[in-house]
Each structure stands twice: as C-alpha cells, then as structure tokens.
Amino acid sequence: MLAIPMCSGRHSAVTIDEGYIKYVSRWTEGPAPDPRLTEGLETWRRPLYEAGLVGYYEDLKVGFGNLSVRANGPAFVITGTQTGHLETTSGIHYALVTKTDVTRNTVWSSGPVEASSEAMTHAAIYALSDAIQAVVHVHSRELWERYRNVLPTTDARVAYGTPAMAAEFTRLWSQHRFRNDGLAVMAGHEEGIVSIGTSLREAAGRVLALAGQSSGSTGSR
Ligand SMILES: [Zn+2]
Numbered sequence: 001m002l003a004i005p006m007c008s009g010r011h012s013a014v015t016i017d018e019g020y021i022k023y024v025s026r027w028t029e030g031p032a033p034d035p036r037l038t039e040g041l042e043t044w045r046r047p048l049y050e051a052g053l054v055g056y057y058e059d060l061k062v063g064f065g066n067l068s069v070r071a072n073g074p075a076f077v078i079t080g081t082q083t084g085h086l087e088t089t090s091g092i093h094y095a096l097v098t099k100t101d102v103t104r105n106t107v108w109s110s111g112p113v114e115a116s117s118e119a120m121t122h123a124a125i126y127a128l129s130d131a132i133q134a135v136v137h138v139h140s141r142e143l144w145e146r147y148r149n150v151l152p153t154t155d156a157r158v159a160y161g162t163p164a165m166a167a168e169f170t171r172l173w174s175q176h177r178f179r180n181d182g183l184a185v186m187a188g189h190e191e192g193i194v195s196i197g198t199s200l201r202e203a204a205g206r207v208l209a210l211a212g213q214s215s216g217s218t219g220s221r
Contacts, residue, residue: 022161023105023120030110032091037069037077042089044136044204045079049087051211053138053193056085064139064191066116069200071096076126076135080113097123102166117161124166125196128173132196134203139191143210147193148185152178156187169194182206 063084
C-alpha cells in the first residue's frame with residue numbers, strides 16, 4: 001500500500017491513495033464524450049455525491065469516487081481525474097477510455113479531461129463480462145469497515161489501479177455472490193467499494209441501497 005507522499009508527515013496512518021494515476025496514461029485531448037452516456041453518468045453521480053460516496057478529502061486535497069458506463073466493446077466513459085469536488089458535472093468532466101493493456105499497465109483515453117486514476121480497475125471489470133454495463137467506485141469508511149470480508153473482498157495486499165487488482169476482480173467474478181449482488185470491498189484500497197451492474201441505475205442503486213441500509217441517513221434513490 002502506498003501512502004500519499006505529500007501527506008505522510010501529517011497522516012502517519014494514511015493509506016488513502018486516491019487520485020494518483022498509477023498506469024501509463026495515453027490521453028488525447030478532445031471533445032466531450034457522447035452526451036447520451038455522460039448524461040446518465042451526471043444523473044447517477046448526483047445522489048452518490050449527495051450521499052458522500054463520491055467527493056473530496058479536504059485534508060488530503062484529493063477527490064474520491066468515480067463511475068463509468070460502457071460505450072462500445074471494451075470502451076467506456078468515465079469521470080475525469082480530479083473531479084470529485086464538483087457538486088454537478090457536465091460532459092467536459094468525462095473521458096472516453098478507448099483501450100487498456102493490463103500487462104503493459106497502459107490506458108488510452110480521449111476527452112476534455114484525463115480519465116480517472118481508477119480507469120484501469122474499471123477496464124479490468126468490464127473485461128469480465130459483456131453483461132457488465134456500468135461500474136461505480138465509491139469511498140465510505142463506514143461501509144468499508146462494516147462489509148470488508150463480509151461482502152466479496154479483494155486481497156488487502158493489492159492496491160487500486162494495478163494489474164494485480166485486475167486479477168483480484170477475476171477471482172471475485174468466479175464467486176456467485178459478486179456475480180449476483182454486484183458489490184465488492186477493496187481491502188487494499190482504504191474506504192473503497194465497487195458496484196457493478198447491467199446499467200448505471202443498477203450499479204449506483206446497489207451501493208446507494210447498501211449505504212441506506214447501513215446508516216439510514218444516506219440517500220437510496
Ligand atoms: Zn478509490
């Protein structure tokens with residue numbers, strides 16, 4: 001697990017490493033992705049943001065949480081890097097990931113902003129099945145602590161955004177529970193939860209429902 005270097009002095013136990021792109025990013029600046037896809041992402045990002053599942057760590061000065069929807073084949077549209085602080089988003093805050101190479105740890109994307117630092121993890125999940133049409137990644141201390149090793153959970157030694165995380169999701173996919181319920185906890189990525197679905201509605205709804213069940217104070221729209 002890597003700590004954020006800039007925070008190592010202030011947060012001795014910080015292991016939240018959101019926001020750092022660990023793959024080789026081949027980004028081409030270009031127009032906003034297809035609005036039919038970004039509008040769905042904008043719609044479903046909103047309740048996640050309101051529930052505090054997507055947002056910004058003020059002390060760490062880094063955003064957290066990201067969501068994506070499949071475009072064609074392996075391509076998908078994902079929230080751009082460093083957009084977690086935004087209350088609302090528009091097309092200019094999204095990137096189209098056109099290709100990924102897990103073994104070379106490389107992500108190709110285009111759009112007004114570079115793809116989220118977690119694009120590699122999203123790509124690995126889409127590669128599991130054509131049925132997966134949306135991926136939502138949120139942060140929640142409460143859900144992470146409550147459901148780690150209760151829901152399907154990735155190995156604690158594996159950090160986000162790495163080829164090893166791709167292998168972890170392949171392992172989880174072999175379990176009926178992840179296939180059926182679409183929820184997983186990333187033990188090696190503090191506060192990290194992943195939800196998948198056949199639509200954004202399903203993927204976002206699953207994690208919102210989990211949050212609603214847990215605290216009763218967060219949205220479940
Ligand atoms: Zn994360």
